[in-house]
Amino acid sequence: MAPMQLHWDIFCRVIDNYGDIGVCWRLARQLANEHGKEVRLWLDDLNSLQPLCPDVNVLLAEQLCQGVKIFHWTANTAVDRVAEVIIEGFACELPHAYQHAMAQVTPQPTWINLDYLTAESWAESCHGMASPHPSLPLVKYFFFPGFSPASGGLLRERNLLAERDQLMAGIDRNDALDISLFCYGSAPVGKLLDVLTDSDTEIRLHVAPGKPLAAVIAHLGGDAPWQCGHLSVLPFDFLPQDNFDRLLWRCDINFIRGEDSFVRAQWAGQPFVWQIYPQEEEAHLVKLSAFLGCYTQGLSTAATNAAVNLFKAWNSATDLRQAWSDFLLARPEIIKHNRRWATQLANNPDLTNALVKFCEAKV
Numbered sequence: 623m624a625p626m627q628l629h630w631d632i633f634c635r636v637i638d639n640y641g642d643i644g645v646c647w648r649l650a651r652q653l654a655n656e657h658g659k660e661v662r663l664w665l666d667d668l669n670s671l672q673p674l675c676p677d678v679n680v681l682l683a684e685q686l687c688q689g690v691k692i693f694h695w696t697a698n699t700a701v702d703r704v705a706e707v708i709i710e711g712f713a714c715e716l717p718h719a720y721q722h723a724m725a726q727v728t729p730q731p732t733w734i735n736l737d738y739l740t741a742e743s744w745a746e747s748c749h750g751m752a753s754p755h756p757s758l759p760l761v762k763y764f765f766f767p768g769f770s771p772a773s774g775g776l777l778r779e780r781n782l783l784a785e786r787d788q789l790m791a792g793i794d795r796n797d798a799l800d801i802s803l804f805c806y807g808s809a810p811v812g813k814l815l816d817v818l819t820d821s822d823t824e825i826r827l828h829v830a831p832g833k834p835l836a837a838v839i840a841h842l843g844g845d846a847p848w849q850c851g852h853l854s855v856l857p858f859d860f861l862p863q864d865n866f867d868r869l870l871w872r873c874d875i876n877f878i879r880g881e882d883s884f885v886r887a888q889w890a891g892q893p894f895v896w897q898i899y900p901q902e903e904e905a906h907l908v909k910l911s912a913f914l915g916c917y918t919q920g921l922s923t924a925a926t927n928a929a930v931n932l933f934k935a936w937n938s939a940t941d942l943r944q945a946w947s948d949f950l951l952a953r954p955e956i957i958k959h960n961r962r963w964a965t966q967l968a969n970n971p972d973l974t975n976a977l978v979k980f981c982e983a984k985v
């Protein structure tokens with residue numbers, strides 16, 4: 623007998639940046655490699671996946687990569703058969719013909735909308751909610767990632783933390799600080815560079831390509847690498863996704879952004895500073911406060927203030943100098959806290975596992 627729900631289709635439309643495909647790609651790989659699922663990833667923009675996975679050939683309409691069948695999803699794409707489980711990444715809207723084909727299948731396929739990550743309490747109450755299709759005999763379920771057992775959890779590969787611990791055990795620590803920088807163009811990168819330049823200790827700032835590097839160039843001018851006092855500014859080439867994880871593990875402080883690198887920084891267990899994806903009318907600041915509210919539980923008042931003030935300064939371009947020095951003072955406590963936080967999160971089922979179980983229960 624064929625295993626239950628063997629065939630999964632994941633649809634992903636890239637809005638901007640790398641977060642949509644970053645999440646869908648991790649999910650697709652984990653479903654295939656850890657759960658033995660036959661996964662087809664329907665992606666509208668292969669160019670956005672290629673930097674994360676250099677094996678991808680952007681010219682191919684169809685290819686097998688790391689256990690996942692990747693299809694270039696265009697307006698003309700005809701999907702030959704319906705899978706047992708269909709994941710709509712971030713409400714990207716499935717092709718209408720595919721929806722009609724789904725409606726013909728018995729038993730009904732399981733249709734999931736994988737939503738964005740937020741610590742806001744409404745997401746927990748919407749997690750798992752059913753939404754009947756307005757005209758077809760289909761039901762779509764909302765699956766919300768999150769930080770609590772009442773949510774869908776976070777993407778975490780089976781051996782991720784063990785691999786992290788193994789790599790970290792072999793690293794010699796010294797007084798120099800390694801910091802990674804991955805942010806949007808709106809981050810106060812110039813202010814950060816000024817503050818870091820005044821450091822008494824050696825700092826190596828590892829700068830991601832794209833917007834972070836552009837902001838550095840705009841502030842420092844000239845060519846990389848830069849030396850400013852004890853600060854070395856070192857651009858890196860875009861890393862394949864698993865290597866990016868390892869960079870975050872090795873760095874002492876990670877400036878990360880969006881959704882997927884934000885989660886990865888939490889698995890790294892190192893201090894991190896999050897630049898949230900900016901939304902209209904500053905709606906993202908509510909989301910930021912919700913996260914800070916749950917993440918800082920258990921920190922002393924001083925360390926809570928240090929983390930909150932630096933996150934706010936980084937997102938609103940205010941008072942970065944004071945916030946940075948308070949954060950460095952609180953760093954020993956934040957290091958211990960972030961290790962505990964990663965362990966606490968890892969006590970929840972990982973998102974892929976939770977999703978597989980959720981879908982099985984719908985059959």
Ligand code: TRH
Pocket residue numbers: 637638639640641642643644645673674738804830831859860861862863864866879880881882883884899
């Ligand atoms: O690229 P992002 O800003 O993506 C955003 C967010 O997901 C946001 O919520 C969403 O609405 C918007 O896209 C459309 O940041 P994020 O989520 O951290 O994704 C970056 C991905 O890029 C992540 O999977 C890590 C990966 N990455 C690498 O693999 N190598 C690298 O060298 C770098 C810098 C990133």
